[in-house]
Amino acid sequence: MMRxxxxxxxxxxxxxxxxxxxxxxxxxxCRPSVPDSSGDLSVFEQAELAVKERYNKPGRAWLANxxxxxxxxSGVLLFARTSKAASRLSAAFAAPGQVxxxxxxxxxxxxxxxxxxxxxxxxxxxxxxxxxxxxxxATNTVRPVRAGSRGAKEALTDWRVLxxxxxxxxxxxxxxxxxxxxxxxxAAELGAPLLGDLRYGGTSPLPDRSIALxxxxxxxxxxxxxxxxxxxxxxxxxxxxxxxxxxxxxxxCAQARADGIxxxxxxxxxxxxxxxxxxxxxxxxSRARIGPSDMKETSGPLPSSVHASAELASLxxxxxxxxxxxxxxxxxxxxxxxxxxxxxxxxxxxxxxxxLHI
Numbered sequence: 001m002m003r004x005x006x007x008x009x010x011x012x013x014x015x016x017x018x019x020x021x022x023x024x025x026x027x028x029x030c031r032p033s034v035p036d037s038s039g040d041l042s043v044f045e046q047a048e049l050a051v052k053e054r055y056n057k058p059g060r061a062w063l064a065n066x067x068x069x070x071x072x073x074s075g076v077l078l079f080a081r082t083s084k085a086a087s088r089l090s091a092a093f094a095a096p097g098q099v100x101x102x103x104x105x106x107x108x109x110x111x112x113x114x115x116x117x118x119x120x121x122x123x124x125x126x127x128x129x130x131x132x133x134x135x136x137x138a139t140n141t142v143r144p145v146r147a148g149s150r151g152a153k154e155a156l157t158d159w160r161v162l163x164x165x166x167x168x169x170x171x172x173x174x175x176x177x178x179x180x181x182x183x184x185x186x187a188a189e190l191g192a193p194l195l196g197d198l199r200y201g202g203t204s205p206l207p208d209r210s211i212a213l214x215x216x217x218x219x220x221x222x223x224x225x226x227x228x229x230x231x232x233x234x235x236x237x238x239x240x241x242x243x244x245x246x247x248x249x250x251x252x253c254a255q256a257r258a259d260g261i262x263x264x265x266x267x268x269x270x271x272x273x274x275x276x277x278x279x280x281x282x283x284x285x286s287r288a289r290i291g292p293s294d295m296k297e298t299s300g301p302l303p304s305s306v307h308a309s310a311e312l313a314s315l316x317x318x319x320x321x322x323x324x325x326x327x328x329x330x331x332x333x334x335x336x337x338x339x340x341x342x343x344x345x346x347x348x349x350x351x352x353x354x355x356l357h358i
Contacts, residue, residue: 010041013050016076016231016261021085021224023047023063026233026261027077029210033068047079067093070181072196075103075215076233080223088223093178100219103173103183104162104235106212106247108203111169111192126160126172129186133179141199142181144189155179157186163252167245168195170252172216183213195247206239212247216256222265232262 014026025047027033032042044065051061064086066078080086092098132152134145145152156176163170171192173183184200187193193201195212206212219230234257239247 010046013043013046014233014261015050016233017229017263019081021080021082022222022229023051023079023081024218024231025077025079027069027074027215029074029208029236030072032071033077034065036071043077044079051081066090067178069215070184070211070213072209072211073213073215074210074233074236076218076231077215078218078220078231085223089220092221092223096176098221100217101175101215102217103175104214104216104253105171105173105183105187106168106195107171107187107192108195109167109169111190126158128176129155129157129159129189131155131157131182131185131189133182133185135180142179142185144185153177153179155182155186157182159186159190163250168212168247168249170250184211206247207241208239210236210239214248227265227267230262230264230266232259232264234260 010031011028014028015023016026017024025043027043032038032040034044035042044063048061048063051057051063055061062081062083064080064083066080066086066089069075069077078089080089131144131154132147132149133142133155134149134152135142147154154177158174158176160172161169162172169192171187173186175182181200184194184197187197188201193203196202196204196206196209197211197213198205202211214235215233216235217230217232219228221228235248235253237257238249238253241247
């Protein structure tokens with residue numbers, strides 16, 4: 001884990017992921033995500049200083065927040081380092097199903113009874129909370145209202161109980177929408193207000209003034225690569241309460257802290273576009289079936305006036321499963337000569353897309 005800090009007494013910046021377009025950090029509790037009226041150094045400003053220092057930029061470094069976390073909440077926080085990344089991330093966050101968030105939360109011990117009541121109502125050990133929420137911008141509070149109320153927005157949250165063993169149950173939330181204070185209100189709806197959340201049903205503050213809510217993971221499409229990234233942040237350190245009780249205790253949280261920060265990625269499949277013919281005329285398909293050999297190359301005559309490209313995607317799987325076919329070059333025309341192509345293929349070993357120009 002790389003730690004960077006600017007000229008500030010704030011905690012070090014825990015970097016989860018950094019490339020030319022993205023910067024993701026593990027936000028500490030009670031830190032503002034962006035500058036606010038408190039005047040405290042925000043995570044955004046600290047990240048901006050870190051980028052400026054790392055690349056020795058004379059002016060301000062370009063940075064944009066892809067989303068936000070409430071000040072008392074910890075976990076994965078993502079920034080865009082370029083305008084292209086910011087635009088594409090904004091579109092991804094707005095599109096249903098493109099971004100997947102997982103939160104961990106700790107509820108009071110008495111909430112087990114309420115959660116059991118939810119199970120009795122047919123929700124089992126988990127379910128979905130559906131609410132209509134209305135925000136009061138003057139007080140920065142959100143309240144549930146009747147469906148279809150003016151200005152209200154629907155909020156959907158999947159939830160389940162991860163751990164019963166500790167005095168305080170550990171819950172998992174997966175928001176299907178992105179409404180302000182959505183998870184905190186979902187917990188209150190279940191009869192399990194989060195520890196420390198005095199605004200939405202909590203009975204007493206936590207010693208560090210935080211809320212027991214942690215952005216455990218964030219999965220999203222990379223803005224410039226054919227990949228999906230999944231960033232995972234460990235929960236905060238175990239927090240001691242009165243009477244020997246703790247928050248963020250138990251085997252799951254302990255194992256998550258031992259595993260530390262994690263970055264996973266999967267390669268997205270690209271659709272192969274059909275190349276445009278160089279001359280007018282009927283398209284002729286050039287198709288070939290590839291055997292299990294590691295490499296084959298076939299070539300034919302191709303007029304210099306015809307230019308095209310083909311993309312071959314290697315399919316992940318056992319090595320003995322070769323490519324069963326390919327979408328090859330379509331190039332032909334009346335008077336343009338015999339279509340030709342060059343094909344290179346490999347046995348399926350999960351290789352990335354290969355582009356050939358001929």
